Ligand SMILES: Nc1nc2c(ncn2[C@@H]2O[C@H](COP(=O)(O)OP(=O)(O)O)[C@@H](O)[C@H]2O)c(=O)[nH]1
């Protein structure tokens with residue numbers, strides 16, 4: 001089924017099934033296998049694929065595999081695709097959502113691990129490939145350095161020992177789905193910024209160790225050349241935000 005978000009707003013019936021939100025940009029090769037695994041291993045979840053202005057058959061293969069598909073007319077980037085997914089989830093009454101990669105990196109057997117963190121009271125759970133003591137996940141030198149920098153920054157801003165700040169394997173409770181439906185950032189490094197935004201908004205964000213695979217097909221989105229510029233931008237955004245926050249009282253409307 002292909003949906004557009006401009007369609008009339010359906011009644012908000014609370015939906016018990018979690019929704020798996022998959023941003024996908026030209027992922028026709030790995031997507032069928034990913035959706036098949038979700039069918040087998042996460043049958044209690046609904047699956048939404050946001051084809052992010054793909055020029056290949058991403059939307060077709062997703063629909064053929066039985067997923068609900070939102071097709072963006074042009075490429076918005078991961079952040080824009082995800083925000084679309086959060087909006088869909090909120091409009092359709094979902095109480096819990098899981099962000100999942102289209103490239104085969106995330107392991108469907110780990111979805112209950114993330115959801116159980118929400119059951120334990122977290123508003124948002126971030127799956128970490130490095131938190132487990134047995135983890136042997138490999139990243140290249142430049143990316144490893146960048147991740148180290150981000151880890152340091154996030155720890156400074158949150159006071160919590162996150163190990164995998166850019167992980168795209170995450171679970172969200174309804175209040176966070178609502179928050180991100182309006183605010184999810186679209187700039188590069190959006191995953192780090194989103195983590196910090198949720199923390200700053202007063203949500204309980206927890207890291208959970210998960211098993212993750214290396215990317216199966218295609219190329220990873222992070223380009224090291226862009227890194228310095230975007231890291232600086234992120235720091236400026238965060239610093240400005242932290243100063244604004246000092247002037248504002250804490251949120252009191254959280255459950
Ligand atoms: N590279 C890229 N990925 C996108 C975009 N929009 C959505 N995605 C999807 O977002 C997910 C994460 O991207 P990926 O390249 O795997 O990032 P990484 O796991 O951090 O290396 C994948 O499922 C992509 O298909 C986009 O504009 N660029």
Ligand SMILES: [Mg+2]
Nearest residue numbers: 101103105215
């Ligand atoms: Mg990936």
